[in-house]
Amino acid sequence: MHFRKLDLNLLVALDALIRNQNVSLAAEELHLSQSAMSSSLSRLRRYFNDDLLIQTGRRMTLSPLAEQLEQPIRDILVKIDASIMLKPGFDPTTSDREFRICVSDYMLHTLIPYVIEMTQAQGCTVKLNFLPQVSDPKKELDRGEADLLIMPDIFCSDFHLSEPLITDEFACVVWDQSDLAKDQMTMETFMSAGHICMQPPNSNPSFETHAYESQGISRRVDVRTFSFSCIPNLIVGTNLIATLQRRLIDKSITQGMPLKSFATPVALPTLCESMQWHKYQNADLGIIWLRQLMLEAVAKHMC
Structure with missing residues (x-):
């Protein structure tokens, strides 16, 4: 599909190139050959009339234009992905969907064992992938690399939606x-x-x-x-x-x-741990189920 003479498939390649700043790594992420990714980069350079990735010594850096394109391109792809996930129904006992959840090890040792116990008791077939909280977990949400963050409310982003989960002293x-x-x-x-x-x-x-x-x-x-x-x-x-x-x-x-x-x-x-999810996923039935599961685990085991 083309829009304003741009092959929209190239947006996925551009996103991978910007995030990895490396042709080989971008190709590996998208399961393409290095030559195919190099060809995509050449087409993108011609379309934008810009180098986008600049060879600096042994590494590549982003051009000023590529830096400006990074967040808009990511937003477009996250919104498309969120729209695709808006299916008529969601059943955790038949779905094979994987949820990526950024949590601290404090939450892994207190709340999360009860969450896993409940999914097992309910016969859920979904997969839960708990990710470490990196230097700026909000970026994981922005980039669509996490479905849910659990962290102190004072660190939550104003750009996305959040809900209180649990308090502690x-x-x-x-x-x-x-x-x-x-x-x-x-x-x-x-x-x-x-x-x-x-x-x-x-x-x-x-x-x-x-x-x-x-x-x-x-x-x-x-x-x-x-x-x-x-x-x-x-x-x-x-x-x-x-x-x-x-x-x-x-x-x-x-x-x-x-x-x-x-x-x-x-x-x-008081420490208030909150859940935060991407604003584009507010109507996602899977995310709604996951948030409710967290709240039920708190109500059943930690109140």
């Missing part, structure tokens, strides 16, 4: 045999202790770090890790302290980990 946790477990947690003790913190994949602070710093509290961080769920295990046998979600602490203690929890020395805001 923060508490301090220590090894129950440490010196820190012997007395009450005072501000002096808190500030003098070494801390374990989760560091997000980008340079931004985690939710609780941001909350402390907004009140002028800067902790002495001795250990950083990429995972919330490993922190309880890392604390055991040390005199370190961590500030974690209460649900994660309670689950660790229930599973027999030798931990003791305290209230935080200052009040921290």
Whole structure:
């Protein structure tokens, strides 16, 4: 199909070329030969009268025009994909659709086990693909590479739709045999202790770090890790302290980990985890079912 003398199939090739900035990788993604992708790039260059991808040393970079085209082209393709998914009905017990869900490991250890349990109990045939939260998960949604994000509401995009899912509080946790477990947690003790913190994949602070710093509290961080769920295990046998979600602490203690929890020395805001989905997928029956499944899991197991 052509529009204004442009073969619309080339838009898919252009999107892959822009995202990968590499002819071979774009060809591999679209299951084309490298020569076929090179031919598509040549046709695109002639149509736009622009290099689009510029060889710079051993790598390729985007031309200014390609940078301007990146988001509009992605929006077009996501909207087409969303329209295709608008089928008359959706039955999770017969569908083979795969849902890509960006979540933190905190959610994987608290809510998601109940979600999987419910899909098994209901005889669902859909596939759930849980993806790590990269530096900017909202881009995964923009590009159509994720169907649902679950993250703190303060990090949600204003461009897409969202819905509150679950709330949690923060508490301090220590090894129950440490010196820190012997007395009450005072501000002096808190500030003098070494801390374990989760560091997000980008340079931004985690939710609780941001909350402390907004009140002028800067902790002495001795250990950083990429995972919330490993922190309880890392604390055991040390005199370190961590500030974690209460649900994660309670689950660790229930599973027999030798931990003791305290209230935080200052009040921290409530953590509100929300679901966010692409605005073009608001009428997608599969996404509607998935969101409802998440809400039912919270209502049944976590209220």
